Amino acid sequence: MSGNGDGGGNRDVEELAELLRELKGRTNRSYAALAARSGVSGSALHRYCSGTSVPGDYEVIGRFGKVCGAGSEELLELHRRWVLADAERKRAVSRAPAAVSATGSGGPGSPATPDVSGDETEGEPDGETGVGTGPDVEAEAGPDVEAEAGPDAEAEAVPGAAAEPGPLCPAPAQGPGAAVPPPHRRPLIAVLALAVVAAAGVAAALLGKVFTSSGGSGGSSDDRLLLSSRCPVVVSMGQSDACVHELQSLLARAGGKLDIDGAFGPVTQMRVVVFQLRSGLTPNGSVDERTKRALYENAGKPLGTWTPERVTRRIREVFTEDPERAVGIADCASLLDPLYTLPNSNATRNWGVFQLYDGTLRKLGGTREQALDPDWNIRAAHRLWALTHDFSAWQACDRAYRAGSKGGKGS
Secondary structure (H helix, E strand, O other): OOOOOOOOOHHHHHHHHHHHHHHHHHHOOOHHHHHHHHOOOHHHHHHHHHOOOOOOOHHHHHHHHHHOOOOHHHHHHHHHHHHHHHHHHHHHHHHHHHHHHHHOOOOOOOOOOOOOOOOOOOOOOOOOOOOOOOOOOOOOOOOOOOOOOOHHHOOOOOOOOOOOOOOOOOOOOOOOOOOOOOHHHHHHHHHHHHHHHHHHHHHHHHHHHHHHHOOOOOOOOHHHHHHOOOOOOOEOOOOEOHHHHHHHHHHHHOOOOOOOOOEOOHHHHHHHHHHHHHOOOOOOOOEOHHHHHHHHHOOOOOOOOOOHHHHHHHHHHHOOOOHHHHHHHHHHHHOOOOOOEEEOOOOOEEEOOOOEEHHHHHHHOOOHHHHOOHHHHHHHHHHHHHHHOOOHHHHHHHHHHHHHHHHHHHO
């Protein structure tokens, strides 16, 4: 599997739909029959398989995949494709307000809006309340209606409000009757006007030098490419260019493990989120100016962490009751990557080896920073296991692990 797995736009949505159709084709069952087994409405399944809609939560299509008999590797691939398609869904949602404002208030003559809302909740139960699902703890928030500025919001020009000329800037003549400075004052006025112009030029030159030397957004310093005018103000998911290559190089310098291929995909976004969290910035995965400067100044904590081999050893030491199963579930959840993070549809995230959900962290008295500490994450996961003495908090990965184990025994 590629390090970033980057794709572009509608292609990512279509690749997800293609895999869903492939899984459905194995069953020879109708959408209605699969809907009854997976707890997803038949119309929603049809939209997901046709590529006209993307669910906002992986668990929705995860259940569908398991009903269709997908193995652990296929479920991981399904999850990878969903991450890419969901990123495109969110980009489409962010573009939607601009489209609505451009076409009016949505009256009878307005064009239809594409289905990008992630409508997996249509006719569905709440589903599993595992660590990675999350919506049962925090409700998705957002304004329902955007306020529009009316005509009164625009400032009107007030007649006669223009600034009067100062003593150094004589007003131009307004007509035959306009006042003209006395002849003996004209040379002095001219000299003063030239002095003002010269001072303004010197000030502009000094400001330009300051901005250039500081690596500001208008600068052209080659060693601060992200802060130059050659890169967009915000570098984000789906972008592929030299700016992303620079970003990945800076993340690698900070200790992050990722492919430096110039394509901004899920792994790059994960590393950005962790860097932002450790730098005291908003961990949203989009690289704004504050994040760019922090990267160049190496302001955040290093991104180095445990290897998968060390993670595996520690899981076996902590989960003495069922070590191999615990390792399999962690591998399914995070690929044994302690810095693995995934977004949920309600602006929360899952963190670390066992993908602990924000709500779960609060219940355990932990923080996101602690969740990225592999030892803390593993011990916290064992605390969850001890509540029920099973892996019900990771139902999707537990089912995938058991299905894989049965398949292995039968081969």
